[in-house]
Amino acid sequence: MAVVxxxxxxxxxxxxxxxxxxxxxxxxxxxxxEAGDIYGIIGYSGAGKSTLVRLVNALERSTxxxxxxxxxxxxxLRERELRRVRLGIGxxxxxxxxxxxxxxxxxxxxxxEVAGYPKEQRAARVAELLDFVGLSDKAGSFPxxxxxxxxxxxxxxxxxxxxxxxxxxxxxxxxLDPETTHEVLALLKRVNAEFGVTIIVITHEMDVIQTIxxxxxxxxxxxxxxxxxxxxxxxxxQAAASARFVSTVVKGVPSAAELAVLRERHAxxxxxxxxxxxxxxxxxxxxxxxxxxxxxxxxxxxxxxIQGRPFGHLTLALTGADAVxxxxxxxxxxxxxxxxxx
Amino acid sequence: MDALIDxxxxxxxxxxxxxxxxxxxxxxxxxxxxxxxxxxxxxRAGSILENKPLFFVLNLLVNFIRPIPFIIFLAAAxxxxxxxxxxxxxxxxxxxxxxxxxxFAMARIVEQNLLTVTPGVIDAARxxxxxxxxxxxxxxxPEALGPLILGYTFIFVALVDMSAVASYVGGGGLGSFALTYxxxxxxxxxxxAAVLLIIVLVQxxxxxxxxLARKALRR
Numbered sequence: 380m381a382v383v384x385x386x387x388x389x390x391x392x393x394x395x396x397x398x399x400x401x402x403x404x405x406x407x408x409x410x411x412x413e414a415g416d417i418y419g420i421i422g423y424s425g426a427g428k429s430t431l432v433r434l435v436n437a438l439e440r441s442t443x444x445x446x447x448x449x450x451x452x453x454x455x456l457r458e459r460e461l462r463r464v465r466l467g468i469g470x471x472x473x474x475x476x477x478x479x480x481x482x483x484x485x486x487x488x489x490x491x492e493v494a495g496y497p498k499e500q501r502a503a504r505v506a507e508l509l510d511f512v513g514l515s516d517k518a519g520s521f522p523x524x525x526x527x528x529x530x531x532x533x534x535x536x537x538x539x540x541x542x543x544x545x546x547x548x549x550x551x552x553x554x555l556d557p558e559t560t561h562e563v564l565a566l567l568k569r570v571n572a573e574f575g576v577t578i579i580v581i582t583h584e585m586d587v588i589q590t591i592x593x594x595x596x597x598x599x600x601x602x603x604x605x606x607x608x609x610x611x612x613x614x615x616x617q618a619a620a621s622a623r624f625v626s627t628v629v630k631g632v633p634s635a636a637e638l639a640v641l642r643e644r645h646a647x648x649x650x651x652x653x654x655x656x657x658x659x660x661x662x663x664x665x666x667x668x669x670x671x672x673x674x675x676x677x678x679x680x681x682x683x684x685i686q687g688r689p690f691g692h693l694t695l696a697l698t699g700a701d702a703v704x705x706x707x708x709x710x711x712x713x714x715x716x717x718x719x720x721x
Numbered sequence: 722m723d724a725l726i727d728x729x730x731x732x733x734x735x736x737x738x739x740x741x742x743x744x745x746x747x748x749x750x751x752x753x754x755x756x757x758x759x760x761x762x763x764x765r766a767g768s769i770l771e772n773k774p775l776f777f778v779l780n781l782l783v784n785f786i787r788p789i790p791f792i793i794f795l796a797a798a799x800x801x802x803x804x805x806x807x808x809x810x811x812x813x814x815x816x817x818x819x820x821x822x823x824x825f826a827m828a829r830i831v832e833q834n835l836l837t838v839t840p841g842v843i844d845a846a847r848x849x850x851x852x853x854x855x856x857x858x859x860x861x862x863p864e865a866l867g868p869l870i871l872g873y874t875f876i877f878v879a880l881v882d883m884s885a886v887a888s889y890v891g892g893g894g895l896g897s898f899a900l901t902y903x904x905x906x907x908x909x910x911x912x913x914a915a916v917l918l919i920i921v922l923v924q925x926x927x928x929x930x931x932x933l934a935r936k937a938l939r940r
Contacts, residue, residue, distance in 0.1 A: 435849055462850035469848075476845035480863040480937075490849035491861070521939060541849070 754827020874930025
């Protein structure tokens, strides 16, 4: 069952100047997030992804369409009614947004105060959450005494305080260094696995999607231009913007410039082979080449693993008689996709 | 010098009066400033209680009253002071007038200090279901407390200044003392004694305000 379901959602900002044009931030987006998903939404800045995620807990209101959260169309609710809905949706932010005037423990307690938990229960829950994020020793510290990664862990503890079923992560790792990013992503994975929290991750970094997401939607100019299981989008991106994102983390086909360099070094024929999942047997492919007596050298490419499934591209420089190479490539074409690069 | 010694009881009385006027105007003007400042902050475009007409009115009112030189404001507001306090002159009338003027001056300071609170923190509070009233008391005011204390310290100095000017319409205090016994009787030592007391008072309050603000900011 979809816990978050967007139906033709639009967000149009009215013109700022009298003669200005209105701005369409979100353009008829439909999206289903299933319970237990870690759903990544990726796009360049200005693509509308942050606006989209803020519609899910109604920090911003949609101007058209329906937004179903846990079986309730929140687009139809008033601000006062939304407050209860928001208790079921946690949110973490790029700039952490901790209350600087409160200690770590009191930051985590904040949602519990809002929800009206009695004091003893609050203390117990805060201790539990700080233990979960590994910051029990920082309970009395103030946010400005913490590192970025620690601040985000406090943010996660706060977001989980009222045991929400959905967690929204708005560029949650964009202000962190790569190592800390992976710590925080690992923590989010635990949140998903241990508490069954559905997570929607907004990011402009494909690496984040590759690390934790199970599904991904690519946004461009307020629209979702491609979506699907992460493996499918990574191994076979359809839209140009998706391919560009994928190429930031996946060594695939050499670019024109890289190819020119390869050409200088290798006089012979150059082919790119696609390996996707265990459907393609690498041993069989390379066996064909050896049997035919075609010498090869791997000159470009990489094999990645997404959710335990390998895929990638290898570019080979082949040495041998043209006729023999043609023959062996025909054989390999029955096994996988072969692209001859010139 | 002898004149000053003879005037010591008067000086004491004037000091107490200044403290009395400044304390009451700080309370009422501070409260008024907080309310109007919050109003400006909350109703501005994109804020949690966005209300364009109300913001327009408040903004216009503050812009209208703030530039009026205080001595002219004193005269202009006299009928209002008379209507509220029963008299156009004397301490009660000037406390009312100073508090009114201070409210609008303080409103801008409060508004500016609230604007230093990062909007993201308010998003975070909204995202856990906090309503506007809770956000004001648990997010806005605590997060802006340090700068607010400095703002109130700043307005305190302005209040001492205004209380001295207000001796023009029969207010008591150190300003009145300096004018009556120093300036008009050609006795600069008496004037300087009042000046010195005012400097000491302002320094003390500034020091205390800085200390409180440091505590609030934990620096």
